Amino acid sequence: MxxxxxxxxxxxxxxxxxxxxxxxxxxxxxxxxxxxxxxxxxxxxxxxxxxxxxxxxxxxxxxxxxxxxxxAGFSLDEVKEVAEMRAALEVLALRHAAPHLTRAILDAAEAANHAGEKAVDVQAWDEANRSFHRLILSPCGMPRLLKSIDDLQVVGARLLFSGWRAEWEAPTDRDHRAILSALRAGDVDQAASVLARHVQWVGPSPRKS
Amino acid sequence: MxxxxxxxxxxxxxxxxxxxxxxxxxxxxxxxxxxxxxxxxxxxxxxxxxxxxxxxxxxxxxxxxxxxxxxAGFSLDEVKEVAEMRAALEVLALRHAAPHLTRAILDAAEAANHAGEKAVDVQAWDEANRSFHRLILSPCGMPRLLKSIDDLQVVGARLLFSGWRAEWEAPTDRDHRAILSALRAGDVDQAASVLARHVQWVGPSPRKS
DNA sequence: GATCTCCAAATTATAGATAATTTCAGTAAT
DNA sequence: ATTACTGAAATTATCTATAATTTGGAGATC
The missing domain is CATH 1.10.10.10 (Winged helix-like DNA-binding domain superfamily/Winged helix DNA-binding domain)
Known part of the structure; x- marks a missing residue:
């Protein structure tokens, strides 16, 4: 460090x-x-x-x-744009990754999620969240796609650091669990659907330009 | 020039x-x-x-x-990856652009499509194809998304120039017309579905690494 | 008082020179 | 014959200097 x-x-x-x-x-x-x-x-x-x-x-x-x-500025429109792009690309990645997901990977993702629940500051929470997504998406084996998602994630993280609320943590963790359980059940469509909604969520309050 | x-x-x-x-x-x-x-x-x-x-x-x-x-290399896997990313993002753009599409825009897109049918070389065809997509997607008003799509389009164009077949032209123009007619009918889902398939198509023959 | 013009300071973009690293051919050792 | 070394040549990364452009304000003009 x-x-x-x-x-x-x-x-x-x-x-x-x-x-x-x-x-x-x-x-x-x-x-x-x-x-x-x-x-x-x-x-x-x-x-x-x-x-x-x-x-x-x-x-x-x-x-x-x-x-x-x-x-770069980040108005509400820009944040939404990035979130929607990320949602579209993460869904794509997940559909390709799903066939390669193992029990061990899903367990690791669950551990990352637990780490997020225990996180005390934004940095730690962001890091855990990032790990979760990377774990379940990496097996797609599409490097360019993963890099794009990563870049979008970084840009989106500006929102977190600009106005993070502890209350937002719980729904996120719940989404993560829902994704994991859908994946464990082999229901990729359901997992993708939750993932898309989850990523697009940019907080309840409109943000200033 | x-x-x-x-x-x-x-x-x-x-x-x-x-x-x-x-x-x-x-x-x-x-x-x-x-x-x-x-x-x-x-x-x-x-x-x-x-x-x-x-x-x-x-x-x-x-x-x-x-x-x-x-x-950068472009193996079949890489080409497919770029095509799928572009499909995902163009569908997103189209859904946002659809409400803002006017008769004039669709007519212009149709004209671009005709220009493509008349094109005699790869450059002209590529340019017309690019115009078509840009015309129907630009009204989404998401600059970052449009830039990403453009970059992917450029990368994908390498495939065209490496091995273009005149026979590929007809299906493309047919897809374009199908997209336009779905949009004119207000059937965005159908248009998006054709667009996704259309963009993902990377030719019938496997390509070398 | 507001706007315009012009000049100086600040800033960006490029060039030329230098240090640090990699590449690779040629030679020696096994 | 094959592998391991060695050092010169090529190449990348950086620094310092210079040219070109923009910015901002002081003073003049309306």
Missing amino acids: TTAKSDTIASRISRELAERIVTGVIAAGARLRQDHIAEEFGASHVPVREAFRRLEAQGLVVSEPRRGVRV | TTAKSDTIASRISRELAERIVTGVIAAGARLRQDHIAEEFGASHVPVREAFRRLEAQGLVVSEPRRGVRV
Whole structure:
């Protein structure tokens, strides 16, 4: 958890900035100036620019040629859009993963869910939730799909960090259990249906732009 | 069609390389060396590296730290994966676009379809096909979703250019007409169903890795 | 008082140079 | 013959410097 050894400086900067954006340390709409960031990381601005490109690909920043990059906004519409995309893709992944799911995988997913129930802060809860989804979807064996889902998950996590309510935890865990029990029963359609609803849920209250 | 005015050198290089990869001028698996490309474009390697990052985000190249960049492969599995992702996302887009589709838009889509029937080469056919899809999906008003679909379309186009058969044209145009007539009849489910099957179709013959 | 113009400071984009790593051919050892 | 080493050449990643563009404000004009 220290400086996170990473091969290239660009990827280290990219990871660090991503975390700051997701956790809200850098606000939506804030402008990111390459020289300032370069100075902070003790690097030149070249790797910073490459980090920007990666963040742009993830949808965490938007870049206008010669006018700099700023943190992507997340209005309610944008959050919903990401959630719906993720729902569609996770359903696809689940249908391909289902035939390869083993008892051991489902047990591991259940353990991840329990870890989420015990989580005391947002980070831990988010991590457990991520694990759950990754566990049941990875066996689909579609790397590009999984990467897209992961990127969408990261973007969606901004919502969690911006306004998380402890009450939201219970329904999530219930959904997870429902998905597991449907999968154990071999009812993929039911599991997919719960998963789609579960992922699309972006909280009860409208959020500001 | 000349030098394609573009704001930054990086984006010009990125576009040019993308086209070469899609059309097969650069083969799958080929290594891209930044200095060589920089020299060819009369630029330094910094914008080349940024172009690489964009291509990586589009899924046209894969990059390993300190080991260079190579053109992404497209095995049958990968092509299928992209097609299924695109099907899932286009269905989502269509369901959101449907309420906003006007007579004029559907007529324009029909015109695009006719242009495709008259197309004499792959480029023209691809362009018409792209227009058709863009026309009926754009009204969904979900920019991130549309961008993802576009990227997937570009990747999928590699298949067209690698082995296109004139016979594939007719079924495609028939699918397009079926989608239009379902939309005109207000039967969104039917349109979505045809669209999903249509997009997932990757040709009758298994392709080599 | 509001708007426009123009200039300086800040910022982005690219170039050229350097350090660090990988690749690979050629040679030696088994 | 095959495998393991070695070092030069090629290549990637980074830094420093420079050119080009944008931003923001001071002063002029209406």
